[in-house]
Amino acid sequence: EVQLVQSGAEVKKPGESLKISCKHSGYSFTNYWIGWVRQMPGKGLEWIAIMYPDDSNTKYSPSFQGQVTISADMSIATAYLQWSSLKASDTAIYYCTRATDGLFYFDFWGQGSQVTVSS
Template structure:
């Protein structure tokens, strides 16, 4: 069974660093893209970035303006999303999802999400 297990809820103060994770099992981690998707309270889904663990090819949404870093550790089949300095506007639910590609393009399995709250 394909599973994406995300790390627990986080509460941070503005300016703190943060790293959340997405542990994958049930399929070849290195040969599939992982997507990170943000959902602010009461809002829609926003694509943040993609990573292909096999070669660490990474794509970012232009709207993020370099505020986050996406990485992967193949030895533990885990993808990460990190901030060096969070802001109140980063308060949101963050989902990871497997992105299926190759004459197709869709996110078929999603993690349960990680809630991030940034408040002073």
């Protein structure tokens, strides 16, 4: 069974760093793109970035370029989304997802990670 299991809720202060994770299981981590999506409180879905772990090819939405970094550790089939300096406006639920290489849709999703940034 394919599963994407994300790390738990985080409460951080502005300026702090953070790295959230998404553990993939039930399938081979290779040949899939991994993506991240943001949902701010009461708002819609926003596409952040996508990465192909096999060659580290990464594409960021212009809105998020330079604001976050995505990465992956193929040895443990885990994807990451990280911030070096959080802002209050980063408060949101973050979802990880996957897309098969050569296909252009997201078929499995993580349960979401709540990130709250508050002083």
